[in-house]
Amino acid sequence: MAKPLNIGMIGYGFMGRAHSNAYHKVNHFFDLAYRPVLKAACARSAEKIKAFADKWGYESTETDWRKLVERKDIDVIDICTPNDTHMEIALAAAANGKMILCEKPLARNGEEGRKMVESVAKAKVPNMVWYNYRRVPAVTLAKKIIDEGRLGRVFHYRAKFLQDWTISPDLPQGGTALWRLDVNAAGSGVTGDLLAHCIDTAMWLNGGIGEVCAMTETFVKERKHTLTGKVEKVGIDDACAFLCRFENGSLATFESTRYARGHKALYTFEINGEHASIFWDLHDLHRLQYFEYRDPMLQKFKEAAKAAGVTVEYQEAGTLRGWRSIHVSDGDHPYMGHWWVPGLQIGYEHSFVHQVADFIKGLETGTPAMPDFADAQKTQLVCDAVLKSAAERKWVPVGK
Numbered sequence: 001m002a003k004p005l006n007i008g009m010i011g012y013g014f015m016g017r018a019h020s021n022a023y024h025k026v027n028h029f030f031d032l033a034y035r036p037v038l039k040a041a042c043a044r045s046a047e048k049i050k051a052f053a054d055k056w057g058y059e060s061t062e063t064d065w066r067k068l069v070e071r072k073d074i075d076v077i078d079i080c081t082p083n084d085t086h087m088e089i090a091l092a093a094a095a096n097g098k099m100i101l102c103e104k105p106l107a108r109n110g111e112e113g114r115k116m117v118e119s120v121a122k123a124k125v126p127n128m129v130w131y132n133y134r135r136v137p138a139v140t141l142a143k144k145i146i147d148e149g150r151l152g153r154v155f156h157y158r159a160k161f162l163q164d165w166t167i168s169p170d171l172p173q174g175g176t177a178l179w180r181l182d183v184n185a186a187g188s189g190v191t192g193d194l195l196a197h198c199i200d201t202a203m204w205l206n207g208g209i210g211e212v213c214a215m216t217e218t219f220v221k222e223r224k225h226t227l228t229g230k231v232e233k234v235g236i237d238d239a240c241a242f243l244c245r246f247e248n249g250s251l252a253t254f255e256s257t258r259y260a261r262g263h264k265a266l267y268t269f270e271i272n273g274e275h276a277s278i279f280w281d282l283h284d285l286h287r288l289q290y291f292e293y294r295d296p297m298l299q300k301f302k303e304a305a306k307a308a309g310v311t312v313e314y315q316e317a318g319t320l321r322g323w324r325s326i327h328v329s330d331g332d333h334p335y336m337g338h339w340w341v342p343g344l345q346i347g348y349e350h351s352f353v354h355q356v357a358d359f360i361k362g363l364e365t366g367t368p369a370m371p372d373f374a375d376a377q378k379t380q381l382v383c384d385a386v387l388k389s390a391a392e393r394k395w396v397p398v399g400k
């Protein structure tokens with residue numbers, strides 16, 4: 001029988017729902033030593049958090065997160081609030097010995113992130129950041145392919161995350177969901193919100209980033225602030241593009257915007273290696289596009305045949321070479337053995353279920369699930385370098 005793992009959720013927005021859904025589902029599909037129990041949900045509005053708690057089955061509610069992090073019956077604090085609150089909550093949760101699951105980005109900047117990393121290290125509490133796209137099975141398969149060395153030397157990494165929901169100048173800044181447009185709450189615009197995902201995946205797949213050269217733009221310079229009612233300067237980056245060099249010598253381009261009319265969440269990445277290339281697209285998330293120039297199995301077969309002095313007939317792909325579109329839905333694909341029968345695909349919400357499962361497995365085995373705070377801090381430092389480079393119009397090394 002799985003032991004209870006009492007969750008204290010702070011926030012009730014999009015991510016509060018995504019995580020709560022994952023807590024509900026995880027033990028139905030994964031055999032785990034712990035079972036998340038939705039113990040308490042917390043937000044400032046008593047009415048709203050009560051409605052959320054009723055809908056998602058939380059046993060109790062709080063309106064002050066300070067009370068929640070002190071509660072003896074809570075094991076894990078899940079931070080699903082705007083970025084400006086991550087640090088304060090995490091520091092208090094760590095001081096109270098709680099495990100912490102924090103929504104991405106870790107913080108508004110590297111300085112806040114550093115304090116968060118120190119606090120969990122000092123308190124020795126398990127911690128993780130919700131960079132969920134690592135756990136889309138096709139993306140996890142890309143990681144496996146790369147770790148097997150199938151790409152050979154990597155030359156290029158290319159990522160973009162395009163949206164179009166802030167084009168209207170009438171959209172206010174601040175308040176529910178729109179805190180993403182308020183620099184004080186968010187820390188940055190698309191850099192921390194969207195490129196952070198691209199950077200996390202990229203460094204997981206292709207290693208560290210050495211230096212960056214970026215440009216940003218704020219297309220709508222003033223917006224009404226929901227909280228003050230006044231028209232105020234917009235401090236976030238609406239769009240950001242940057243070049244970078246990875247530590248393995250590969251060159252990369254990253255682009256993100258909320259002004260790409262027609263695109264809602266077009267997150268794509270492509271990696272070009274000496275022997276193979278990989279392409280993935282969030283809008284077609286269960287597929288991985290793969291091109292292999294040299295088939296390593298065929299290579300091994302040829303070598304073995306030659307060593308044995310055997311003459312065999314085989315055919316190279318020749319003119320039939322081309323990109324494969326792998327439908328990542330078979331039982332031996334990452335995570336897929338836990339779901340339905342081969343060929344039936346899963347979606348966005350499952351990446352969060354996988355992340356909870358991996359976090360719990362980490363508790364069981366003692367090998368923590370990644371990204372933990374320290375790992376997510378690397379993304380924070382790249383974001384800092386990107387924003388510095390854009391402000392100073394020059395190449396900037398990524399801080400350590």
Ligand code: SOE
Pocket residue numbers: 163193194197265
């Ligand atoms: C912004 O629109 C957003 O919801 C991000 O905050 C998420 O992290 C991203 O996955 C989808 O887009």
